[in-house]
Amino acid sequence: xxxxxxxxxxxxxxxxxxxxxxxxxxxxxxxxxxxxxxxxxxxxxxxxxxxxxxxxxxxxxxxxxxxxxxxxxxxxxxxxxxxxxxxxxxxxxxxxxxxxxxxxxxxxxxxxxxxxxxxxxxxxxxxxxxxxxxxxxxxxxxxxxxxxxxxxxxxxxxxxxxxxxxxxx
Amino acid sequence: xxxxxxxxxxxxxxxxxxxxxxxxxxxxxxxxxxxxxxxxxxxxxxxxxxxxxxxxxxxxxxxxxxxxxxxxxxxxxxxxxxxxxxxxxxxxxxxxxxxxxxxxxxxxxxxxxxxxxxxxxxxxxxxxxxxxxxxxxxxxxxxxxxxxxxxxxxxxxxxxxxxxxxxxxxxxxxxxxxxxxxxxxxxxxxxxxxxxxxxxxxxxxxxxxxxxxxxxxxxxxxxxxxxxxxxxxxxxxxxxxxxxxxxxxxxxxxxxxxxxxxxxxxxxxxxxxxxxxxxxxxxxxxxxxxxxxxxxxxxxxxxxxxxxxxxxxxxxxxxxxxxxxxxxxxxxxxxxxxxxxxxxxxxxxxxxxxxxxxxxxxxxxxxxxxxxxxxxxxxxxxxxxxxxxxxxxxxxxxxxxxxxxxxxxxx
Numbered sequence: 001x002x003x004x005x006x007x008x009x010x011x012x013x014x015x016x017x018x019x020x021x022x023x024x025x026x027x028x029x030x031x032x033x034x035x036x037x038x039x040x041x042x043x044x045x046x047x048x049x050x051x052x053x054x055x056x057x058x059x060x061x062x063x064x065x066x067x068x069x070x071x072x073x074x075x076x077x078x079x080x081x082x083x084x085x086x087x088x089x090x091x092x093x094x095x096x097x098x099x100x101x102x103x104x105x106x107x108x109x110x111x112x113x114x115x116x117x118x119x120x121x122x123x124x125x126x127x128x129x130x131x132x133x134x135x136x137x138x139x140x141x142x143x144x145x146x147x148x149x150x151x152x153x154x155x156x157x158x159x160x161x162x163x164x165x166x167x168x169x
Numbered sequence: 170x171x172x173x174x175x176x177x178x179x180x181x182x183x184x185x186x187x188x189x190x191x192x193x194x195x196x197x198x199x200x201x202x203x204x205x206x207x208x209x210x211x212x213x214x215x216x217x218x219x220x221x222x223x224x225x226x227x228x229x230x231x232x233x234x235x236x237x238x239x240x241x242x243x244x245x246x247x248x249x250x251x252x253x254x255x256x257x258x259x260x261x262x263x264x265x266x267x268x269x270x271x272x273x274x275x276x277x278x279x280x281x282x283x284x285x286x287x288x289x290x291x292x293x294x295x296x297x298x299x300x301x302x303x304x305x306x307x308x309x310x311x312x313x314x315x316x317x318x319x320x321x322x323x324x325x326x327x328x329x330x331x332x333x334x335x336x337x338x339x340x341x342x343x344x345x346x347x348x349x350x351x352x353x354x355x356x357x358x359x360x361x362x363x364x365x366x367x368x369x370x371x372x373x374x375x376x377x378x379x380x381x382x383x384x385x386x387x388x389x390x391x392x393x394x395x396x397x398x399x400x401x402x403x404x405x406x407x408x409x410x411x412x413x414x415x416x417x418x419x420x421x422x423x424x425x426x427x428x429x430x431x432x433x434x435x436x437x438x439x440x441x442x443x444x445x446x447x448x449x450x451x452x453x454x455x456x457x458x459x460x461x462x463x464x465x466x467x468x469x470x471x472x473x474x475x476x477x478x479x480x481x482x483x484x485x486x487x488x489x490x491x492x493x494x495x496x497x498x499x500x501x502x503x504x505x506x507x508x509x510x511x512x513x514x515x516x517x518x519x520x521x522x523x524x525x526x527x528x529x530x531x532x533x534x535x536x537x538x539x540x541x542x543x544x545x546x547x548x549x550x551x552x553x554x555x556x557x558x559x560x561x562x563x564x565x566x567x568x569x570x571x572x573x574x575x576x577x578x579x580x
Contacts, residue, residue, distance in 0.1 A: 060397060060400070115546065115550045154238070
């Protein structure tokens with residue numbers, strides 16, 4: 001289990017707010033770790049800042065994954081960062097409208113974001129600006145849909161032998 | 170001098186034109202020579218040296234993250250089997266723990282210890298595959314045939330516990346589906362007694378073997394700072410010299426009560442990765458022994474699940490004779506139990522790195538989003554940087570020592 005260290009969470013929030021005052025939309029301590037929502041136009045600077053600040057040193061990108069929020073018509077990216085020096089984890093979120101899903105890349109911050117961003121592009125259609133090679137990675141190249149979006153059906157829609165309403169779906 | 174010979178050219182310097190080098194494109198794959206899964210590398214070769222390489226992945230993509238959005242939680246367990254299928258029980262346990270974290274279920278100590286026994290057995294099985302295959306790829310088949318008997322024995326233990334061998338679907342949310350039988354304990358104790366000798370024999374065959382060392386020392390080294398920026402975890406990161414282990418840094422499942430050493434390497438080459446895994450197998454043996462001792466000390470010999478009726482199927486006698494139990498049985502099997510809304514990230518030390526589950530629930534019957542942090546998907550990106558400028562035969566050895574599992578790579 002992850003240790004929740006209140007002082008450290010407060011330090012991260014205070015530093016980020018002093019640096020990017022208007023761009024931090026929300027910060028809350030979730031059940032497992034601190035979660036900060038950042039506006040998409042500063043995301044790359046925030047990640048650089050978290051990586052390079054002497055006291056924070058979030059030097060390790062644990063995961064990067066996409067999200068789809070149909071209610072607000074937004075696509076999101078969730079970064080899990082880990083500071084090996086302080087053994088502390090945080091979650092950073094950002095989002096962009098489905099109509100214009102452009103978010104700057106984290107590949108320049110961590111090379112490990114490369115494939116993870118390609119995967120996110122492949123499944124959600126988020127366009128990472130500045131990515132060296134933003135092409136599909138797991139799906140076939142000529143696919144046109146973005147399958148992890150909520151409006152992409154999982155099962156064959158032409159079948160009529162399964163009635164989802166019986167199963168609470 | 171013979172007449173009629175044109176000597177005009179003799180004095181002129183012969184200008185050697187630097188012709189552009191001719192590179193060959195080599196398709197390694199779509200299958201790996203030792204079939205660790207379906208891999209393809211398009212390599213640009215200068216003779217036997219690799220100029221550049223590009224990996225193609227996704228041949229066995231099965232859309233687990235999408236499927237998981239339609240399934241009740243307990244039905245996601247078999248999907249996790251198929252990520253790193255060499256150590257499926259670790260994936261199963263990691264998934265159960267993620268859901269328990271979301272639901273706030275506290276598992277009894279006995280469940281934790283049982284899980285640790287299973288997870289460490291799985292780690293040994295996975296390391297056996299990886300290390301003996303490093304031997305095979307360097308031309309030594311003997312070690313492989315020796316150690317695989319022991320892996321086979323671990324699979325027999327799985328079979329006694331849950332009924333299946335490779336894709337185990339072991340355990341339930343909250344614990345196990347049944348208690349371990351006496352036969353399981355008998356087999357685990359037999360394994361603990363016999364395996365160290367076999368492992369030592371294997372190590373004697375390879376560790377100081379001249380040919381093996383020539384093939385592996387300084388092959389595919391990777392500096393620590395690059396490894397960190399490429400998201401290395403697990404034995405590959407430890408071989409580069411950093412003692413990061415999820416079991417120690419973020420203990421789960423009562424690992425904080427256990428006493429073990431994290432082995433680290435120095436240069437992160439193939440030999441270091443091999444030796445780190447060797448030592449980890451020994452440490453895993455010690456952890457299993459400690460878990461057995463702790464289980465012996467516990468007075469409770471019967472508990473094998475948390476008392477949470479939401480996810481643990483009631484016993485069959487009750488289902489047949491008791492109305493409430495029947496209702497719960499149906500609710501669980503149909504996946505109609507309520508899940509609180511929330512999001513949680515949980516990670517376990519998988520056999521090849523930090524295996525993470527990012528689970529977002531909106532309160533429905535299924536996960537609204539489930540993302541797997543698949544360690545080898547992240548560190549396999551570094552492969553071109555590791556092999557460029559080396560020889561093809563070394564590149565194959567580097568790949569097998571990284572323990573890239575296609576099932577996990579492609580999800």
